[in-house]
Amino acid sequence: MPTGPRGPLSEVKALTFDVFGTVVDFRSSIIAEGHRLAEKHGFEVDWPAFADAWRAEYRPAMDRVMADESRWLNVDSIYREALDMLLEKFDIRGLTEEEKVELNLIWHRLEPWGDSVQGLERLRKRYILATLSNGNVRLLVDLARHAKLPWDVILSSEIARAYKPDPRTYQSAVDYLSLQPHEIMMVAAHQYDLRAAQSLGFRAAFVMRPLEHGPAVSVDLTIDDSFDVVANDMVDLARQLGL
C-alpha cells in the first residue's frame, strides 16, 4: 500500500470516479454510432469532428446552469440542446424525433475503456466504488447496466444540484458516504476535477487517458506531485493499491 504526499493511503475507504473520459470512451462510441446511423440514412458526416463538437458544448452549458441555478438542466438535456444545434451545423437532415431521442441516448450506451471493468472489479474488493459525475442519475444507471460497471452507489451532480468542480458536488460524497474527506480518493483523468476534490481534503488518483479526445489532440498529462497515485489505467491503479 503506497503512501501519498498527504499520508498513508490505508485510510482510504471509498473511491469516487469521474466517468466520462475516465471510465468510458465517449469519442469512439459516438463515432461508431454515427457511422451506423450514416450508413442507414446515406449521410456523409465527419463523425470525429461531430463527436468533438458535441462534447465541447458540455462545459459551457454547465457553466450557464451554474451561473443561473434557478434553472437546473441535466446532462441529458444539455446534450439534447447541443444535438439539435449540431444537426443543423453539420447539415444532417431527415431524422425523426424518435431517431434524435435515440441518438441522444448514445451517451447511455458508451463503451468502457478496455481496462475499466477489470480494474473496477479488483478495486471493489476493498473499496466502496461510487460515481461522482456530472452525468444525471439515469444516464449513469443506464451506462452502468450497459458497460457492466460495478458501482456500489451512483453519486451525481444532479443529486448535489451543482456541477463539478463546484465544491458542493464533492461535499455531497462526503455526506452520503458518511466518511471524512481524507478517507475518499477521487479518481479522474482530469486535473481540474482532482484539484477541486483535493481542496476539500480528498486523496487524488490521476488516471491518464491520452486518447480521450482522439489521437490528434494532446491531453494535459503533467504529473503533479500532489497526486497520491498516477496510473496508466484502472488495472494499474488496482495494482498500485495492492489489489
Added chain:
Amino acid sequence: MPTGPRGPLSEVKALTFDVFGTVVDFRSSIIAEGHRLAEKHGFEVDWPAFADAWRAEYRPAMDRVMADESRWLNVDSIYREALDMLLEKFDIRGLTEEEKVELNLIWHRLEPWGDSVQGLERLRKRYILATLSNGNVRLLVDLARHAKLPWDVILSSEIARAYKPDPRTYQSAVDYLSLQPHEIMMVAAHQYDLRAAQSLGFRAAFVMRPLEHGPAVSVDLTIDDSFDVVANDMVDLARQLGL
C-alpha cells in the same frame, strides 16, 4: 406478463424497493448479533424483545424529524439514539463506545430473506432495481455489499430529505430515474408504503413477509384489489412478472 388493476404491467421499467423488512430480515439478524455479544460479555438479555423495541423507536423518531425539518437526522443516528436509551432500559452495562458503535452497525450487516438475492438477480434482467428506503445512503451501500443485493442505484429518503411516506421521497425516484410514475413499481411488505407510492401513480407489488416481526406478531396481510401484484417472496414476484 400480468395486467394490474391500473393497466398492463409491460410499461414498468424500474422497481423501487423498500429494504428493511421487505428485502432483509432485521429481527433475526439483531437477535443473532445480540446472542454473540451476550456470550462475550456474559449478559442475559431478552434479545427478541430488544430487537422489537429497537425497531419500534424508528417510526416515532422519523416522525419527529418530519415535524421539525430544520434538524435532519439520518437513520444511523436515529438507531444510535434509540440504542443508548435501550441499553439503559435493558440494563446492559459495560459496553465501550467502540462496542456501541459496532452494535449500531448491525443495521449495516443484516441478512437478506432467503429468496431476496435470487429474486433480485432475476428481476434485474428486465428492470432497473432501485432501493427506495428510509435508510441513509451509506447504510444501504454497506447492506448491499454485505448481503450481495444487486441494486442499480441507491435512492433514499436521505437524498430526498423526507422520510416515507412523504410524497417527496417517491417523487425523487420519478425525477432521478427520469420515468413517469406508472413506469415504476414500488415493492414493499408494508401497505402504507405501497399506498403512498400509488397515490403518486406508481404501480404496487405487495411482498408478504409474515415473519417480519417474529412468529408471535401477526402482520397485516390483507390483499388489496388495487395492488398490481401480490407475491409470497421475491422469487415469486419474478415468476409472476415472467422472469
